[in-house]
Every structure is written in structure tokens, then in C-alpha cells.
Amino acid sequence: MFLRTALLVLRKDAAIEAKSWEVLTTTVFFAVSAVLVFSFAFVKEGEPLEDAAAGILWIAVAFSGTLALGRTFERERYAETLRALLLAPAPRPALYVGKLLGILLVLGIAELLLTPLVALLFHAALFARPALMAALLVTGTAGFACVGTLFAAMLVRARSRDVLLPILLYPITIPVIIAGVRGTSALLASPPDEATAVMWIGILTAFDVVFVTLSLWAFEPLMTD
Amino acid sequence: MKRLFAPLLVTVAVLFVAAPYFIAEAPYESTMGLVQKIFYFHVPSWMAMYTAIAVCALGSAVFLFKNNKTADAYAVAGAEVAVLFGLMGLVSGPLWGRKAWGVWWQWDVRLTTALLMELIFVACLLVRKYGGPGSEKLAAATALFGGATAPFVYKSVDIWRTVHPKTSVVPELLKGSMPGSGLPFALSAIGFVLLATLLMMVRVNLAKRQMALDELYLDYEE
Amino acid sequence: MMTRILLLVGSLLLAAPAVALQPPSAQSEFVPAAPGASTEQLPAAPLVVAAYAFVWVAAMGYVWTIGRRLTKVEDDLRALERKAGKASR
Numbered sequence: 001m002f003l004r005t006a007l008l009v010l011r012k013d014a015a016i017e018a019k020s021w022e023v024l025t026t027t028v029f030f031a032v033s034a035v036l037v038f039s040f041a042f043v044k045e046g047e048p049l050e051d052a053a054a055g056i057l058w059i060a061v062a063f064s065g066t067l068a069l070g071r072t073f074e075r076e077r078y079a080e081t082l083r084a085l086l087l088a089p090a091p092r093p094a095l096y097v098g099k100l101l102g103i104l105l106v107l108g109i110a111e112l113l114l115t116p117l118v119a120l121l122f123h124a125a126l127f128a129r130p131a132l133m134a135a136l137l138v139t140g141t142a143g144f145a146c147v148g149t150l151f152a153a154m155l156v157r158a159r160s161r162d163v164l165l166p167i168l169l170y171p172i173t174i175p176v177i178i179a180g181v182r183g184t185s186a187l188l189a190s191p192p193d194e195a196t197a198v199m200w201i202g203i204l205t206a207f208d209v210v211f212v213t214l215s216l217w218a219f220e221p222l223m224t225d
Numbered sequence: 226m227k228r229l230f231a232p233l234l235v236t237v238a239v240l241f242v243a244a245p246y247f248i249a250e251a252p253y254e255s256t257m258g259l260v261q262k263i264f265y266f267h268v269p270s271w272m273a274m275y276t277a278i279a280v281c282a283l284g285s286a287v288f289l290f291k292n293n294k295t296a297d298a299y300a301v302a303g304a305e306v307a308v309l310f311g312l313m314g315l316v317s318g319p320l321w322g323r324k325a326w327g328v329w330w331q332w333d334v335r336l337t338t339a340l341l342m343e344l345i346f347v348a349c350l351l352v353r354k355y356g357g358p359g360s361e362k363l364a365a366a367t368a369l370f371g372g373a374t375a376p377f378v379y380k381s382v383d384i385w386r387t388v389h390p391k392t393s394v395v396p397e398l399l400k401g402s403m404p405g406s407g408l409p410f411a412l413s414a415i416g417f418v419l420l421a422t423l424l425m426m427v428r429v430n431l432a433k434r435q436m437a438l439d440e441l442y443l444d445y446e447e
Numbered sequence: 448m449m450t451r452i453l454l455l456v457g458s459l460l461l462a463a464p465a466v467a468l469q470p471p472s473a474q475s476e477f478v479p480a481a482p483g484a485s486t487e488q489l490p491a492a493p494l495v496v497a498a499y500a501f502v503w504v505a506a507m508g509y510v511w512t513i514g515r516r517l518t519k520v521e522d523d524l525r526a527l528e529r530k531a532g533k534a535s536r
Binding site: 150154155157158161168170171175214218 | 289292337344345348351355356357359360362363367369370373374377
């Protein structure tokens, strides 16, 4: 029942998205333009700053993720479908997981396009250890997304929600971003420092466990009004 | 609780007036000299902040899951006092670090995560102020996450090698690693934690009066 | 009060890079004091006094803001009680 509900929510969002591709294209293009801005800013004598690649990748993920979260839930607010969802006889945490999977999908596609772009623009060997890189991206994005989904959902009915989401989200998810950046930097070293990267993946997994638990726990009372 | 207010106030006043004397009498630390004496307000500030965070996190949890209005009063009191004492820690730390490390700030684990923890509780207060109706619940959820980061911030300096001293400094001090400094530290610590408790009591009182006012408005409008 | 706190935090964050003598060193080893920094000439007394003074100012400032808000709430309560008393007659 739980998984079915979550997948139903995901299918609903995917169906709506497939009509216009609005959230996906805008998120991807915003991420790309952010990376381009960084590549102009962090260029020295025509050469990109090599160490900047790790940070820029994760900053682009964080910024575009915040936007994607805002847009996804704005859609719910606009059509007042959130109330309809909450009225449905479905377990609330399943709704949360369904929304989370949607955001993960959007961010995953964005990252698939971002990572080669950053690797290209910053001459960064991001694909030296593709499995570890993928693990870093998955755990880091999951940590960011699960806190983000919770806060974006609870801010739907709040005033100043656009500016409050980053204010609330960033202090909590910056450790996740830092861990992602450190892990990516370890992989960009020559030769790639696998042990450090694995350690950071472990820390990210710990973050994910704590954040998912807290979010699932808090989603129910937050959505009741 | 109200009965404790006056004796607490007296105790805190006495402690804060006596503190400079004891701190001045404390021995100089070998490598850092006079500036190490900031330790006597720096560490107690953070201890007070942790007390406030505990109150805030507990209050937020009770408010979220039991819908208890009084718990929300404790949550907001804890958040405000946590921001206050965190600010004291964030100011006294760099003042010490400027002399001891040569730089005002370092992006090591302890300092970064402590700053983030402070920002989380500032965000709590911002949400309450600008989030419109129903923002107490959002602030409560944020406070829960802030409370979850607190043990991580504490342990971070033991896990990673940073420029910041480890957590073992305080227990060793109390056991006598620097003779003559145990007493001023204990007094400062008790003073700061009691001050935090006092300020929270006062703030909870303010919150309760505001709730009474709101209820009266509602009754009056009917 | 919110603005004040934000301004304090903001100015603290802005002051740090502006006054730092040199960029922070890598965290791969213990760095007690950055070499070349004028730690010997820098007098410690003003720093200690500043730290202590800040603690006092912050605590007293907070008490003052609570007092201000409390008097306002009490005034509003009294005014409302008077109005409610009049209306019920």
C-alpha cells in the first residue's frame, strides 16, 4: 500500500510533467547557466581553476534543486491539489516519498547533464571513478532532496515561501554539500583518493539515514492543520 | 518555576560579579597567556547554547506531536536564547583565535558546523516572524533538525583533526590539568547555564502573556 | 530585534575576511598559529575585555528587548480588558 501510493504520486507527477516538461527543462537550463556563470567567474588567464570543479558541481545541484523544489510544490499549491492529496486515504509518509522520488528524478536527470558539462568546462576528471562518483551524487542528492521536500511541502501555505525555502534549507543541507564537495575533490586528485571518497560516501549515507528518518517522522504532524 | 526566579537572579548576579575576580586569579596558560582567559566565557557560552537548544528541540517536538501551546512557548524561548549565546560564542571565539591562531576565522569542521547550527536557529526565528500564520510548526520542524546537528557539532572536533581544541580539554581541566582553573571554569559554566535558564524563563513568561493577549482578542472579537 | 541580530551576525561574517592577515591554511595538519602573523605584538587585553564586554552587552540587550515587548503586551492586555469590561456592561 505504501509503495503503491508513493509510486502513484510519482506517476501522477511524471504524467503532468510529460505534458510540458516545464520543471525539468527550466531546472536543467538554470543549472547549466549557473555553471556557465561560474566558469566565467573562476577563470584565470584563460584557464579554468581546476580545483573549482567539485564545488561548482555541487553548488549548481543545490541551487537548481532549490528551484525545482519550489516549482514542484508551487504547482501543487496553484491547483490546490495538496489538500486533495492529504484528504486521500493514503499514508502521509507515502505522499512524502512519492514527492521525494519525483524530485530525485528531476535532479538525477539534471546531474546526468551537469557532470559531463562541468568535467568539460573545468578539465576535471570527474569520470575517473564513475561508480564512486555516482554513489557520491546519489547519496548527496538524496540527502539534499529529502530535507528539501519536507521543507518545500511545509512552506506551501506560508508567506514569503520563495525566500524562506533557501533560508531554512541551506544551513541544514550545507553539511551534505560539503561532504559531496570533499568526496568529489578526493576523486579529482591524481591519483584519485578512493579511501577518502568512500569515507565521505559513508558520512553522506549517515546523513541520509538521519534526515530521511527525521523527515518521515515530521511530515505527518506538519501537514495536519 | 516562578518561585525560583528571584533566587536564580541573585545567584546569577553574584556569579557574574565574582567571575572577573576568579578569572583574573586563574593561572596563565603556558602558550597563549592572557588571551586564553576568553576560554572562561567562550566554552560556557556554548554550554548555555546547548542547554537552550535542548529546551528548543524538546519543546518543538512536544509542540509538533502533541500540539501543546506551552511547548511552543518553550521552543521560541529556547531558539532566541540559543541564538543569543551562540552569538556570544561566535564573537568570543574569533577574538581568541585572532591572537592564538593569527586569523579571525578558519573553515574547519567545528567552526563551520557551529556557524551553521547558529544559522539554523536564526532561520527558526525568521520563519516565525515572516512565515505568516502556521509558521510555528515550520519553526518547530527546523528546530528539530537543528537539535539533530548539535551532537554532531560537539563530536566533530574529536573525529576530525582541526585547529580547534578537542572536547577532552574540559574534563581534563576539571580533573586538574591546569591547577587553579577548575574553579573559575566551573563557576563560569554554572553562571552561564543559569543565566540561560533565567532568560528562557523570562521569555516563556513573555510568550505566555502574548498567548493570553491573543486569546483575549479572539474572545473580544466574538 | 531580528534586524539587530541579523546585522550583528552579518557584520561579524563580513569583518572576518576583511581583517584576516592571510587565507586559512589547509586542514591537513595542526596549525596553532599561522607563521608570520604578528601574534607577539598583538595585545591580548583588549581582546579579552572585548569578549567579556560583548557578553554583558548582548545579555543586557536581550533582557531589555524582552522588557520592552513585555510592557507592550501588558499594556495591550490592560487596554483590551478595559474595553471588554466596558462592552460587557
